[in-house]
Amino acid sequence: MIMQVTATAIADVKIIKPDVFGDERGFFFESFNRRQFAALVNGGQAVDFVQDNHSRSAEGVLRGLHYQIRQAQGKLVRVIAGEVFDVAVDLRRSSPTFGQWVGAILSAENKLQMWVPPGFAHGFAVTSESAEFLYKTTDYWAKEHERCIAWNDPAIGIQWPLGLEPVLSEKDRGGRLLKDAEVYA
Numbered sequence: 029m030i031m032q033v034t035a036t037a038i039a040d041v042k043i044i045k046p047d048v049f050g051d052e053r054g055f056f057f058e059s060f061n062r063r064q065f066a067a068l069v070n071g072g073q074a075v076d077f078v079q080d081n082h083s084r085s086a087e088g089v090l091r092g093l094h095y096q097i098r099q100a101q102g103k104l105v106r107v108i109a110g111e112v113f114d115v116a117v118d119l120r121r122s123s124p125t126f127g128q129w130v131g132a133i134l135s136a137e138n139k140l141q142m143w144v145p146p147g148f149a150h151g152f153a154v155t156s157e158s159a160e161f162l163y164k165t166t167d168y169w170a171k172e173h174e175r176c177i178a179w180n181d182p183a184i185g186i187q188w189p190l191g192l193e194p195v196l197s198e199k200d201r202g203g204r205l206l207k208d209a210e211v212y213a
């Protein structure tokens with residue numbers, strides 16, 4: 029066993045805690061293992077990732093809530109420096125948890141990962157001085173299919189651990205309210 033998987037309030041979103049092997053040199057852990065992921069996270073179905081992404085953000089930055097309405101991306105996300113509050117929002121209209129969100133603190137310290145399946149919007153807010161964010165995606169980036177949900181949509185009601193107004197990209201300042209957004213079937 030090289031990881032423990034725990035459920036969240038949204039059935040398909042999982043938190044993964046890898047087994048970390050420490051010794052006097054430092055530590056080692058498998059950050060992804062296709063066979064274990066299939067067996068422990070995805071009900072035995074293998075998941076193939078096609079892209080790895082890496083971003084760095086300063087404290088107070090919020091990136092999200094992003095999704096691709098076509099070529100929906102599953103995302104396996106983790107932090108290798110600093111700490112973020114990571115959020116997934118269920119955008120599957122047919123889901124019993126449609127419009128609901130789950131969040132988790134991911135950090136270089138706790139080494140936790142979140143599995144955000146296709147069908148969700150995803151975003152994070154940086155709670156450390158800066159954070160380096162790595163993630164694998166199950167489909168390629170497609171700018172033409174990118175959509176953005178407002179990080180502060182009261183209908184979703186995410187409890188971001190941020191004091192002031194976050195630092196946002198132009199795109200993220202223009203996020204749509206869920207009621208006006210394109211969502212999945």
Ligand SMILES: Cc1cn([C@H]2C[C@H](O)[C@@H](COP(=O)(O)OP(=O)(O)O[C@H]3O[C@H](C)C(=O)[C@H](O)[C@H]3O)O2)c(=O)[nH]c1=O
Pocket residue numbers: 081083091092094095103150151152169197
């Ligand atoms: C996502 C992406 C972006 N880019 C280019 C496009 C821009 O020139 C630049 C920054 O893109 P953007 O401002 O959309 O980056 P983020 O705000 O970090 O977007 C990501 O933020 C949240 C957390 C997500 O979950 C998504 O994976 C993704 O939307 O990278 C690429 O070349 N490839 C890509 O896959």
